[in-house]
Amino acid sequence: MSMLPSHARTVIIGGGVVGCSIAYHLAREGRKDIVVLERSKLTSGTTWHAAGLVRRLRPSATLTKLINYSIDLYKELEMETGQQTGFIQTGSLSIATHEDRLTTLKRQVSLGRAFGLEAEVVDAKRAGELWPLIRTDDVIGAVWSPADGRVNPSDVALALSKGAKARGVSFFEDTRVTGLRKSGGRISGVEVGEHVIEADEVVIACGLWSREVAEMAGAHMPLYACEHFYILTKPLPEVKALGRGAHLPTLNDQDAFLYARDDVEGLLVGSFEPNAKGLPLSRLPADFSFDLLDEDWDHFTPMMENALRRIPALETAEVRMLLNGPESFTLDSQFMLGESPDVPGLFLMGGMNSSGIALAGGAGKALAEWIIAGHPTMELNEADIRRFCPEMNVLGALEARIPEVLGRHYDISYPGLAMDTARGxxxxxxxxxxxxxxxxxxxxxxxxxxxxxxxxxxxxxxxxxxxxxxxxxxxxxxxxxxxxxxxxxxxxxxxxxxxxxxxxxxxxxxxxxxxxxxxxxxxxxxxxxxxxxxxxxxxxxxxxxxxxxxxxxxxxxxxxxxxxxxxxxxxxxxxxxxxxxxxxxxxxxxxxxxxxxxxxxxxxxxxxxxxxxxxxxxxxxxxxxxxxxxxxxxxxxxxxxxxxxxxxxxxxxxxxxxxxxxxxxxxxxxxxxxxxxxxxxxTTPHEAGLKRFCAWETDFIGKAALADHTPQRQIATLLFDSPDAIPIHDEPIWFDGHVAGQVTSAAWNYTHGRTAALAMLTTPLDRLRAGQIVDLFEVEIACTRFSARAALAPLKDWKT
Structure with missing residues (x-):
């Protein structure tokens, strides 16, 4: 303990990939006097047994941005630090055996195009060529994303820590935090046994244990652990036949609750099984580190049967192990980050919902910028910790809901879909x-x-x-x-x-x-x-x-x-x-x-x-x-x-x-x-069309920033030409061959018998601001474009 400092600007609790990413990005932004405390060894928690899959296409704009940054970072870290990350650009193949699954995948392709990501919708024959070990007789289509890949999670964390250390960050392993201190309601320090590190700010990023550590300061962090399973096989002739150094794309068979990739000439096959198992932390020993939970073949057998059907080569495979590792999830299946609303100066990040490796780079950067700026520097509403009120941090609700969250990880995201547990x-x-x-x-x-x-x-x-x-x-x-x-x-x-x-x-x-x-x-x-x-x-x-x-x-x-x-x-x-x-x-x-x-x-x-x-x-x-x-x-x-x-x-x-x-x-x-x-x-009031609700005679917060503000985008109303167009949100909008914005919300309009939407548009603002109803917009919904008209005026005021 004598080596521990008595003061630090920032103390980060947790030495997994998330904590290392936050430290790296804080240091890269010039922050000094940063300390990382790890209860065991770096990567000893969820990080070391993660599957390491990084897939760019996601169902929301925020997740897509964060994960794209992560992948780009992981590709560059080895050159910066000399530490390999194990990044391999294998691409990913997501197959569909259900029409609505294919629609879901196509929706992600369309969203990706708004960010310049290209993915290809392919047929069953092409899917079989890309992943020759699978049966394709029931496959009705697939999406091939060539820019996706995978990493070695522990190596990513070590590369991030190495980059952080090179910028002056101090790491302390085998250092268990035993308490948090506050002064005047604000976080003020970290206790490690009898030793106290006074701190200006503290970051909790310790995975499974984050909720309990947050409670030391009276902060709410509603997450809970589940058991998560995947099998590893011994080498298979069919994988060896690919050739030395060759790799299969990551396979996603979400209709069968499966994902798979090659691993040391064998296969890794994991699942998000519908009947998931919650994990009270009381079941874990205090020194749980680089450890796994017991194998449970009775539980995994239904998923194994799905895997045998999809990948017949598994019938003759020798299973090296059934890995069962704990992971933490949130009530709404979105991760959480931000400053605690309960304790100023205490920042939280966790509940990664089995996407921690893919998210760590982008989310670590986002939280580091938030810490330095004092506010989010990008759109983070869906992940913002403030979406959870204290009433939601009820253990009974977490115990009931979280297994359902894991079990419905691969649900088709229909409009109207709702969770069944922890209701009322x-x-x-x-x-x-x-x-x-x-x-x-x-x-x-x-x-x-x-x-x-x-x-x-x-x-x-x-x-x-x-x-x-x-x-x-x-x-x-x-x-x-x-x-x-x-x-x-x-x-x-x-x-x-x-x-x-x-x-x-x-x-x-x-x-x-x-x-x-x-x-x-x-x-x-x-x-x-x-x-x-x-x-x-x-x-x-x-x-x-x-x-x-x-x-x-x-x-x-x-x-x-x-x-x-x-x-x-x-x-x-x-x-x-x-x-x-x-x-x-x-x-x-x-x-x-x-x-x-x-x-x-x-x-x-x-x-x-x-x-x-x-x-x-x-x-x-x-x-x-x-x-x-x-x-x-x-x-x-x-x-x-x-x-x-x-x-x-x-x-x-x-x-x-x-x-x-x-x-x-x-x-x-x-x-x-x-x-x-x-x-x-x-979004500013000018962009939202709400400038008239600003009282310029008063000295309101934000007034100075709006003094010379000329918006380069604007909220407008869209009316589709076809009743077959049914957007949900985030769909890209095209005008004159270029992306012109995204849908922000949509609903059926009973007066016109078609869908109406609100959207953020970047062009043609001159015509829209002149009061015109502009046609020739196209909204891409699941890879199909639908024509629409737009105007700044509300639909009820249109002269149609």
């Missing part, structure tokens, strides 16, 4: 009534949200084509327009801001003017110093010193973190009151009529974005004159304990129900932007 954790005050009305729920940010009504019959079968719920949602859309439809918005976050400086504080936090009369609602964005949108909110002024902010369900943690960080010496109290209030949307031409019928007292005549006390049946609350559907309507803010009374009174007065699919269709037609789709920390 957070239910809105009117959940029971929605269930009785036939709601189909999806789990979102821990909440049960009604997506449509009509029950199971209106939801299945899932498809990439016209969904089973189209007619049902059409009826809900009609109710939102012509009737009075109840929309449960109770999962939305509610943050009370009170105190003598409340107005001044919110005028600094929010871009719009907050100094309005009590009884007014302000729509605004919360911006970062770069002018990017951190959140999209409405704010009610209840009194001279009292405001209520409404934000989306998944943004409460990040909004609270941002506000508390910016509070400084302002005399304000910031309180999460989400669970105390229900929000019942009431949309449609008959909304006022139904609300009045449900109330014994006169319903006040409100101007748009005004609110006032209201009685609804036996309940008392507030009514606001606004609707996220773009239709006439209200938002009713009712104390949670009276929400059912209000709901029942509205139903008795003639209201029906609508879910999120209906409101999604209507909000796209209205041109309303959504957080996580059109809005992100890298």
């Amino acid at each position: 954790q957070r239910r809105t005050p009117v959940h029971g009534a929605l269930y009785d009305a036939g709601a189909r729920f999806a789990g979102m940010a821990g909440w049960e949200r009604a997506v449509h009504f009509g029950g199971e019959a209106a939801h299945f079968p899932l498809t990439f084509g016209a969904p089973a719920w189209r007619d049902q949602v059409g009826a809900e859309v009609a109710a939102c327009r012509d009737g009075a439809a109840i929309i449960d918005q109770s999962a939305s976050g509610k943050i009370m801001v009170q105190g003598p400086d409340a107005c001044a504080f919110l005028n600094r936090i929010c871009a719009n003017q907050m100094d309005v009369a009590p009884g007014r609602i302000v729509y605004s964005q919360i911006l970062n110093a770069r002018g990017g949108i951190e959140s999209d909110v409405t704010v009610q002024r209840h009194g001279p010193e009292t405001y209520l902010m409404i934000t989306s369900a998944g943004e409460v943690v990040r909004d609270l973190m941002h506000m508390r960080r910016e509070k400084g010496t302002a005399r304000v109290e910031i309180t999460d009151v989400t669970s105390g209030w229900a929000i019942i949307g009431l949309a449609g031409a008959r909304a006022h009529e139904v609300l009045q019928k449900a109330s014994a007292a006169p319903v006040p005549a409100l101007k748009p974005f005004g609110f006032s006390p209201v009685e609804v049946g036996l309940a008392r609350g507030f009514a606001g004159k606004l609707s996220y559907t773009g239709q006439a309507g209200y938002e009713l803010y009712i104390p949670s304990d009276m929400a059912m009374a209000a709901h029942d009174a509205l139903v008795a007065a003639g209201a029906s129900h609508a879910g999120l699919y209906a409101t999604g269709s209507l909000r796209i037609a209205a041109g309303f932007r959504a957080w996580g789709h059109e809005l992100s920390p890298d």
Whole structure:
């Protein structure tokens, strides 16, 4: 312990490929005084037994960017450090035995083209030529990605550590962290037995043990381990026949839950089996290092049978070992990184969901830049640790959900797909009534949200084509327009801001003017110093010193973190009151009529974005004159304990129900932007078409960055020409032979009988800004291009 320093600028806990990557990238950016602590030896955790596959094509833009950077880095590290990474560009072959699997693969090909990645859709004959050991009689198509490859995971980690050491990073092996220290709520040090290393910031990147280490500081890191299996065979004649130095591409047979590659003239065949096995860390000894779990052939046999069918040569193969190694996963199958919302200065990265090697380079760079800049430097919403609220870090939920996450790793990502386990954790005050009305729920940010009504019959079968719920949602859309439809918005976050400086504080936090009369609602964005949108909110002024902010369900943690960080010496109290209030949307031409019928007292005549006390049946609350559907309507803010009374009174007065699919269709037609789709920390109000909601007379955060801002891209509305075009998100958009943007969100439009979408476009901005409806756009969906028109105006305002 005497060699350990007493202070470091940055302490990284964990010496696997992730920790080494963070250290390498911090040092490469010029950060000094970095210490890496490893409980055993470098690479002794999940890293050493990872399969090492690196595949460029992924289902989202963020993952594609991160993994492409990783692969490029791994190819260059040997030249920089002299340490081999084992990178071999073998290419990868993903086969499909199901039409929807082939569609999924084609969608990834299309997304890749937006980043200049070329992959080829091939037939079964060509697939057999690329991987001559497989049966192809049931293969209906495949995707060949020649730029993919594989690495030796331990060598990658060692190359990263060598590059970090060359830049002054200190590594300490056999150094177990026993505690974390805080001062004034901020991380301040790391305990190693009796020794303390004072630190300005601490990074937890210790794989399976990350959740437990985070708990030492009172931070939440919801991940959990599963057993993960693959077999290694002894040399096979069929592999030897490929010739010395020749390699097979990585094989993905996701319909059979398998992946495979050659390994020392034999084969490595792994699986993501549907009946996965969770792993409580209590089963692992304290000194678990370069160790494996027991073989379990009874568990692996169904996957082995799939492998024998796909690769007949395995029938005569001698199995060298059935490797069973632990890996950690998250509740939503996306990894996590970022600064802890619980403990400032504590940064977290983990839950790599069996993609740690592929992600480590790009994600390590992203977190290092975040640490140095104090904010994300690229779009990371889907991986941001702030998407998880503390309520989601419940061991029972993790134990139930994580095996399902591994088991559904290769699921076809249909629209409407949802997890089955750990459901019902957070239910809105009117959940029971929605269930009785036939709601189909999806789990979102821990909440049960009604997506449509009509029950199971209106939801299945899932498809990439016209969904089973189209007619049902059409009826809900009609109710939102012509009737009075109840929309449960109770999962939305509610943050009370009170105190003598409340107005001044919110005028600094929010871009719009907050100094309005009590009884007014302000729509605004919360911006970062770069002018990017951190959140999209409405704010009610209840009194001279009292405001209520409404934000989306998944943004409460990040909004609270941002506000508390910016509070400084302002005399304000910031309180999460989400669970105390229900929000019942009431949309449609008959909304006022139904609300009045449900109330014994006169319903006040409100101007748009005004609110006032209201009685609804036996309940008392507030009514606001606004609707996220773009239709006439209200938002009713009712104390949670009276929400059912209000709901029942509205139903008795003639209201029906609508879910999120209906409101999604209507909000796209209205041109309303959504957080996580059109809005992100890298999107400015100018790009989003929200410049008019910036109060230039106030000194809001981000104002300086927007002073001379001329956007080079713009959110626009798309309307497809063919009803057969059904995009989901991220599809590349072409114009005049070049990529012109990507779809950000899409939904069926019942007025036009076609899909409408919102999209970020980079061209032709001059024509769009002139108010034109521009045709000749093409959107590539699963390798097929569909024509569309675009305009900056909302679809409801188009003159077609």
